Every structure is written in C-alpha cells, then in structure tokens.
Amino acid sequence: MEKLLEVNNLSISFTQYVQGLNRNESKVISDLTIDVNENEIVAILGSSGSGKSLLAHSILGILPYNSHVTGTLKFKGKTLNQEIKEELRGHEICLIPQSVNFLDPLMKVSDQAIGECENEEEYNRKKIKQREVFSKYGLNESVDDLYPFELSGGMARKVLLSTALLNDPDLLIADEPTPGLDSKSVEETIEDIKNLKEKGKGVLLITHEIDVALKTADRIAIFYSGYVIEINKAENFKNKENILHPYTNALINALPENGFKLTEGVQPLDIVEGCPYYENCPIRLEKCENTKPELIDHNGIMIRCFNFKEANDGT
C-alpha cells in the first residue's frame, strides 16, 4: 500500500484582535500527525467547531492569511508547499465540502462542477464528463440548470460529491459530509464514500458524528482540544479492551448502545501546559499536569497518554 498523505506535527494557529485591539494568539491544531493510504478511509473525529476543517484547508493551501502553520505535509512522498498544493488541488486532491454554501449562489451547479475552462472545446469535453458523473449519482439533466439554493439536501450532497469526483482525484477530503441530512441520505453518503475506497482512492473523512466514523472508516483519529490523542482501527472500537485513551472510552460509552454515559467537563480552550485531557481524566498521573505526552505507537495504535508505553508486539 502506498502512502497517499502524510501529515507530520502539523500545528495551526491564528492571530486575532479583540476588544481594544489587543492581540490574541489562538492555537487550533497542535502537533497533528496522521496518514492516509490508498484504498483506505481515515476519519478524524472531534467535536464540532473544534477546527478540524482547518486540516483540510491546510492540505489544500486555502488557509486565511492570518494563520500560522508549522509541520510538514507530504503527498505520495512529495513534500507539499503552497505551489504544489495549488497544482494538486482540484486534480489529485479534491474536497467534498460541508454544505451547499460552498457553491456560488449565482452560478448554475453544472457550470460550477465543470469549473474554469480555457476554451469552448475544453468546456464541451468537461460537460460530457460532468453529465456522466452526475447521472452516475442519479442527478438528471434538469439538475444541471439549477442554482444551489434550489437543491434539496440530498441532491446538494450528490452535487458536491460529483463535483469533487469530476477530475478523478486520488485523495478525497470529505469535510463533515453528513450533518443536516436525513438518515437515508446519510446511509447513501456512507455507501458512496465506501465505494470510492473500493476504487482505490484514499479518503480523509472529517466528522463529529461517531457512528458515521465507525460505519465508514478503516482507522479513526480522535481529535481533542487541538490534539490527536489516539489513532485506532475502526474494528477495535467494537471491543473496549482495545480502546486505550480514557477520552475515547468516554466517547464510546456515550454511544446509545452503551447506555449514554456522558462525561463531565469541557475541552480546554486555552493552551495548556500538560495533557489536554488532564482536567477530566480518571486515570491521570502526577506528571500529566505539566508535561505533555507525545503521540506514540503502542502495538500499532497511536496513543497520546503516559499510561501507555511505546511497544511493538511484532505484528
């Protein structure tokens, strides 16, 4: 399996002005490490509004100018800079955005899917392709001439997906593809994403819905307060024994089938010195308060917790 995407120690922070024009630095993503292979769906699971989307924006090189980024990104082994990102985006890496708001409100959807064309001939070629992809997802010709606001939720989802697939990318980044959809559309979306994997594509799924992540992904990265605290195989989530981090456990316990055991406490908003989960952790150690645990490999599970040692059982 070839590694499509590698993210190493990515941190993203913003400078903002608050009342009285004092400057404020806020860190949204800290020391994030993750990879996506061909033929694989990796989910990033974290609460909504926690800044997960910025990972996608950073891969595509569309972060706002007041952001500050450290760490490295690699695509097919090649380190990405802004220039390469601009070449890749829309061709080899495509985004499936959150909602219909990501479409130009004043442009017909087919024209948006086709995108910019140099000449008539290119347009006609892309138009055929667009029709092909649209019909594959059950969007008939009448949809082509609709404006985004005229689309229903499920239709919008399919338009966004087809738009992303038009250029046949290797890596897809799906940013919250399910919220606001009815359960049937959610199932369809999950199926669609799984089908992409069957075709050998890699998918980075960003979501806050744990059941969507469990149903869709091969591996799940748990995102907490800007940090990835655990990356585990989706199948391990069926058996609590294989879940390592106490926060992940809390998440699993909160699922309906496990009796809704909700955890107390909130995610810290300020930058903390120690483990971000220290305040709420049931198994915290003394050193957790002031030292930050690194993300380590514990028998194939990536974990950020002092209770686990770096280990390799040889698998």
Place this chain on the structure above:
Amino acid sequence: MSENPWYNKGLFSSLNLREKTLLTIALTGLVLVVIFICGTMINNIPTNFDTKMQAPSFVHIFGTDWMGRDMFFRTIKGLSLSIIIGLGASIISSIIATILAFLASSNKYLDSFVSWLIDLFASIPHILLIMMISIALGKGAFGVIMAVAFSHWVNLTRVLRAEVLQINTSEYVALSNKFGKSKFWIAKEHILPLILSQIFVGTLLVFPHAIMHESSVTFLGFGLSPHEPAIGIILSESMSYLAMGAWWLAFFPGLALLIVVLLFDIIGDNLKRLLDPREANN
C-alpha cells in the same frame, strides 16, 4: 501564513496595533487642536495693498490676496471657523439622532414614523436640503449649523436605534421594568451609558461631512456671510481671480480644508476600530 505578520514590518515595528491606533488618534487630535487654537488667536489680518496678489514665497507661504492679506493666516482662521461650525453641527445632529433613536425604540408607531422620516430626508439631495433649511433660517452661522445638523442625523440614528433595541431586550432592562422603573429612568440609567461611546464616535464621524458641507453651501452663497473668514468664502472669492492665474488663492485653502477633513476622518475611523475590533481582523 507569512513568518512575520504585516503589522510587524516597517516603521512602527516596535508598537502593536493598539498602541499605533492610540498614537494616531493622539497625534491627529493634537494637530487639529493646534490649528483650532491658532485660528482663534488670529483676529486681525493686516491689509497691505503694496503686497497684493503675490504668489507663495517664504514671506507669505500661501501667497496674498487682492487686499494683500496673508492667505496662510486667512486659511488657518477659516479652518478654525470650520471646526467650530462642524462641532456645533455634529453635536446637534447627534442630539437629534439620540432623541430619535430613543423615540423609535419606545413603540412601534414611533418606530415607523422615524423610519419614514429617515426615508423622507434621504430622498432630497443633501446639498439642496441644506440650502433650503439655511434659506428658511435666514442663512448665517445659525442657519448653516442647523441645516447641516438636520441633514446628518440619519446614519447615527440607524446605528443607535439598533443598539437601543438590543439593550431593551436584555435581562436587566426587563428586571427594571418589573421593579416599576419608568421608561425614562431606564433610558437614562441603563441605556444611555451603554451607547455613549457610540454617540461619541458617531459625532466624530459626522464632523468631516459637516465641515465639507458647510464649506460647500457657503461657497454657493447659502451659508456664512461674505464678511466671515470662512474657507467657502475664500474659495468663492478666488473664482474671480482664477483666470488671472492666481492659483494659490484656491489651491492652498482647499488643500488645508481637505487635510482637516481627512484628519477628522482618521480619528473617527481609528476610534471606531478601537471600539469594534471586528474590522481590525480583516
């Protein structure tokens, strides 16, 4: 995404945006105060027909007019007059705006009346409105101040109305209502203190417009009388000498007026930014 953000480059690299904003406000304010004080101290500009119509030189940096008066002193005097008129007009317009905003927020009928009034005032060209009011009040300083004041309350009224409506829905206002406090008491004790800064900034933002419109109507002959040393008068006088090539009679006084207006603009904008940081993030 750059290593060194834009505000850390250049001349003021050691200052942050807050300090820079405060410094800008202080410096511009100082310049305006100096102009104003100098202007009020100039009472008598000597006429000297030996030195009439002289182009700018080191002796008379703005040149002299047809009576040999120094144009620099006339300009400064005119500016201070503009500032006084502008001050009067903006304060009165802010008072009008505040009263109308409170009226609008007190009940539905008054609210639609005020919006109707706003529509009404916005439907006559500004200058024409100022001319009409000024004519009706017999021109002169009083006429101009009132005319400018009565044509510049619209924007601030809109802002304050929204603000007052928002405060009216807050819990402590509801609580005061329950305690049987009068509407006037609530307005005075709760709402006014909260919108004072808005009123202040609003007044400052009207200032440049007030000054500009005063000079415009005066230039047209509907403002201050020709005996007043106003910039509008100076410029309208200069029209008779332009064909003779006496460019300095119009150029410098107008430029000075532009600078004063610009300085007021800068103060207003910076203050607004200080109170509402959303824009600074852009």
Place this chain on the structure above:
Amino acid sequence: MIKINNKKLAKFIGFKAIRLLILLIVIATISFIMIQLSPIDPVRAYLGQRIVSEEQLAIIGHYWGTELSLGERVLGWLQTLATGSMGFSLIYRVPVTEVIISKFTSSLILMLSSWVISGFVGFGLGVLAGAKEGTWIDKVIKTYCYILQSSPTFWIGLVLLMFFSVYLGWFPIGLSVPIGQLSDTVTIWEWLDRLILPAITLSIVGIASITMYTRDKLINVKKSDYFLFAQARGESFWGIIKNHGIRNILLPAISIQFLSFNELFGGTILVEQVFAYPGIGQATVAAGLRSDVPLLLGIVIVSTIFVFVGNMLADIIYKYVDPRLRSVDDE
C-alpha cells in the same frame, strides 16, 4: 439569463408610484412652508429693483397671497401643483416647467456621462483593490478613495479648472455655450469641450464610494465558503475573481451606483457653479440667491423624483434580477 416576473414588477412599480405621490405631497408642503417662514419676501423678490405704487403693490401682494393664512397658501400651492403647473419663474420669466426641462436636460447629460464613467472606473478599481487586498495597489487605491472622500467637490473642480483650463489652456474657462452664440448653433465639439472637465470632476468624486463598496464586497466574497471551494477545486485566482467574484458583486454594485443619484445631484450643483455650466445646478443656485421661489420649489420636487427613481431602480435590480430573490415569493 435574466428573467423578470412582469406581473410582480408591475405591482411593485404601482406601489412605488403611490409612495412617490405621498412623498411629493409631503416634500412640496414642507419646502413650501420652509420658504414661507424664511425672511424672503416674495413681493420684493418679484419686483426686484423696480419701483411701483401702493395700489400695484397691493395687486402683486394679492397675486402672491400675502394676505392669506399659511394653511390657505399651502393648499393653494398644492392645488396649483395638481394642475401640473409649477408657476412662473421670476428670473427666467417663463413657466418653471420649461426652465426645468431645458436645464435638467443639459445637466442630465453631464450627470449621466459622469455616472457611467465613475461606475466603470470605480468598479474596476474596486475589483482590483479587493483582489489585491493588502498589497501596494490596494493601498494606493484605498488612499486615493480616502482622500477623495474628504475633498470638497467644488475644490477638485477648481483645481482641475486651474490646471487644465488656465495653466494648460486645453479647455475653455466657464460657460457651456460661447458668449454671443445661440445654444443650438453650437457645434458638438464646442459643446463637448465644455462638458469634459465638469464630467471628469463629477466622475472623480463619484468613484470613491463605488470603489470602496466594490472592494469591501469582493473581500467578503473572498472570505466566503464558495470562494474557498472554488480554490479547492483548483480554479485560478483571477478565474475565481472573474467567475465568482464579479458575478456576485456586480448586481449590488449597480444598485449602489443607482443609490448615488442623491450625491450626483448635489455634486452637479457644485460643479456647475465652478464651471459655469448652465444646467439645473446653476438654476438652483440662481433661484436660491435671487429668491425665485417657484423655481426653487420646482427644483426640489424634480430632484426628489430623480433621487426616488434612482432608489427604485436599485430596488428593482436587487429584488428582481437576483435569482434567489426572484423566485422567493412567486405566487
């Protein structure tokens, strides 16, 4: 591409017409009262320097209704208006309607040309500044607009007049028609010669607001989700500005340009005064200074209609051309 719902539009225009009528009655009444309360004496203004006997004075006084109460005079004035007449101009000695039609036409050419120029140039500069936000180009354009917004219109006119007419001698100083020539014998070139400077002055002043508006709008578009997604789809920067930016800001910008009729009229008054361009602006100033009350009131009414029409067109563009609003409340 643009489909307009005619039935709804007709209803809208009908509604607006009623509003305009009410507005005109109110404006006519208020401005009439304002003039009546002013120190202007209509009899004196009518007579000018002529000396007349007591009896004649009484007749003229009766003609102007000096012995009537304010309420009666207002009613009389509204009745006259209702017949479509605006009275007789004291300065031009012809019906006010005639004066306004001839003066307004020549001003309209001036206003229209500068309106078009400032619209195109302003929109272009705004797009450029917005696209290049934060760069030196943006800063230059912003500074230019900032300074223009703070400069008195008439002073810009004076400076241009001094430079191009007096110093370079390219254009005549004042008077739309050369002295001693009838206005219909003027060649198009002579006339253009006198139109260019005032039109440029008016455009320069008008550019600032449309540029700043376009710039801000484009910056907002650049922050929008669809701009982000267009980038993510790999479209080029200028392609996105063209395909998505301009598409989304053009209608609001045109609307804003229509809303500027108010400033345009005000600007014309000043510019015509500076360049001695014989249009509605000069007529306004003359009417005001020489107490030509009927003409002044007539101009107030006409300019109100002018501004109203501008606002209405802006409304129509906003409500009926945008596909989102177009179909929202279709019955």
